[in-house]
Amino acid sequence: MFTDVTYIKTKSDWTYLSVILDGFDNEIIGFHYGKINDIDLIIKSVLEANTFSKKLNKNSEKHFPYKSWCLI
Secondary structure (H helix, E strand, O other): OEEEEEEEEOOOOEEEEEEEEEOOOOEEEEEEEEOOOOHHHHHHHHHHHHHHHHHHHHHHHHHOOOHHHHHO
């Protein structure tokens, strides 16, 4: 998992985009956009990535009943 905060210049000020990238398949799994670059920006993007990962795992378990065995 990789993280990045990108600074985006708007007409009036700066805004920030926090992105969480899955290093295995280079897919964005969470992001949050805000006007303040603080820990709250990062936490919100991590929580979104966590929610996405849970949905992904739940869907995967439907199709791969032996997934838990493979991870042991």
